[in-house]
Amino acid sequence: MASKLKNAQLDAKKSLEIVEEQFQTFQILNEEGEVVNEAAMPDLTDAQLQELMRRMVYTRILDQRSISLNRQGRLGFYAPTAGQEASQLASQFALEKEDFILPGYRDVPQIIWHGLPLYQAFLFSRGHFQGNQIPEGVNVLSPQIIIGAQYVQTAGVALGLKKNGNKAVAITYTGDGGASQGDFYEGINFAGALKAPAIFIVQNNRFAISTPVEKQSAAKTVAQKAVAAGIPGIQVDGMDPLAVYAAVHDARERAINGEGPTLIETLTYRYGPHTMAGDDPTRYRTAELDNEWEKKDPLVRFRKFLENKGLWSEEKENEVIEQAKEDIKEAIKKADAAPKQKVTDLMSIMFEEMPSNLKEQYEIYKAKESK
Numbered sequence: 563m564a565s566k567l568k569n570a571q572l573d574a575k576k577s578l579e580i581v582e583e584q585f586q587t588f589q590i591l592n593e594e595g596e597v598v599n600e601a602a603m604p605d606l607t608d609a610q611l612q613e614l615m616r617r618m619v620y621t622r623i624l625d626q627r628s629i630s631l632n633r634q635g636r637l638g639f640y641a642p643t644a645g646q647e648a649s650q651l652a653s654q655f656a657l658e659k660e661d662f663i664l665p666g667y668r669d670v671p672q673i674i675w676h677g678l679p680l681y682q683a684f685l686f687s688r689g690h691f692q693g694n695q696i697p698e699g700v701n702v703l704s705p706q707i708i709i710g711a712q713y714v715q716t717a718g719v720a721l722g723l724k725k726n727g728n729k730a731v732a733i734t735y736t737g738d739g740g741a742s743q744g745d746f747y748e749g750i751n752f753a754g755a756l757k758a759p760a761i762f763i764v765q766n767n768r769f770a771i772s773t774p775v776e777k778q779s780a781a782k783t784v785a786q787k788a789v790a791a792g793i794p795g796i797q798v799d800g801m802d803p804l805a806v807y808a809a810v811h812d813a814r815e816r817a818i819n820g821e822g823p824t825l826i827e828t829l830t831y832r833y834g835p836h837t838m839a840g841d842d843p844t845r846y847r848t849a850e851l852d853n854e855w856e857k858k859d860p861l862v863r864f865r866k867f868l869e870n871k872g873l874w875s876e877e878k879e880n881e882v883i884e885q886a887k888e889d890i891k892e893a894i895k896k897a898d899a900a901p902k903q904k905v906t907d908l909m910s911i912m913f914e915e916m917p918s919n920l921k922e923q924y925e926i927y928k929a930k931e932s933k
């Protein structure tokens with residue numbers, strides 16, 4: 563129905579259409595591994611390009627091994643990551659060590675590449691408290707399970723960095739489902755108002771467990787939600803490592819220059835189930851959709867791109883695979899060697915000064931545990 567309001571500035575529907583038209587998907591490398599946006603090519607050396615590929619291959623292996631370790635009962639909570647490597651690893655690759663990462667439960671690869679030892683990631687999966695004892699100098703928080711909560715925390719961490727005069731950013735990740743939560747809006751709004759150096763990533767893998775993104779929101783893109791918060795927003799091809807890197811690098815530059823936060827939506831797909839707790843993706847996704855997305859695979863397109871430049875080979879890839887398997891074996895051994903956690907451990911790490919009623923309980927457990 564045509565609007566009765568002829569003046570476009572007063573036409574609410576037109577205003578929305580104008581916004582929607584602005585949010586086109588940013589891409590540099592197409593599915594064939596060809597550069598389609600030369601002007602936006604990030605400034606990365608050959609060695610850096612190879613390192614990014616190495617991390618993606620390594621993480622695909624880590625995902626496969628984690629799934630099989632979970633099935634053997636040797637890991638606990640695990641949210642598969644295959645398909646999301648470009649979105650996860652190219653964004654982390656654009657960071658500096660002093661930047662803080664506030665991950666969601668699927669974002670364990672980013673915190674590993676930011677410095678969390680692999681065995682601790684395995685301990686986190688097992689629900690062992692040592693998995694959450696982040697080493698000094700590794701600027702990551704524990705993976706958040708409450709959907710969207712990390713967005714509010716990121717606004718706070720970013721504001722803290724700004725107040726301390728640190729030239730660093732806080733980056734966080736949630737999913738398409740997370741972008742429907744109140745915390746999402748509060749986080750981007752607060753960071754925008756205070757020009758906090760935050761980068762808000764929404765990895766839109768099209769499903770929140772079984773709920774398709776179309777049922778989550780009337781918004782055509784997640785990126786356009788930035789408009790209401792008055793901050794820049796961009797939708798990126800999340801299967802394209804170069805586009806993800808360029809978008810995050812750009813957002814980081816603006817953040818540390820005092821220009822405030824950015825919202826980045828990465829269009830991606832998880833090949834596996836939501837978690838290893840038992841959902842069956844064939845009940846909510848079609849094989850056609852799976853195939854369509856597997857054709858966009860980030861490793862396949864980046865491999866082609868690098869091979870064309872003479873920067874990658876089967877031999878190199880096999881070396882990475884072997885290294886990953888070796889590291890995983892070692893890390894599981896180390897995780898197995900962690901002492902069984904005790905109730906008294908949980909109590910003593912929780913309090914600097916234990917309340918008197920808990921002191922009593924502490925003694926009771928201590929006596930039980932020494933039997």
Ligand SMILES: Cc1ncc(C[n+]2csc(CCOP(=O)(O)OP(=O)(O)O)c2C)c(N)n1
Binds near residue numbers: 765
């Ligand atoms: C506040 C809250 N509500 C519900 C849940 C249960 N839950 C766990 S994962 C999930 C779906 C999240 O989907 P999305 O944000 O798209 O992230 P993805 O798992 O696809 O990466 C839900 C509803 C939760 N953990 N926290």
Ligand SMILES: [Mg+2]
Binds near residue numbers: 738739765
């Ligand atoms: Mg999702």
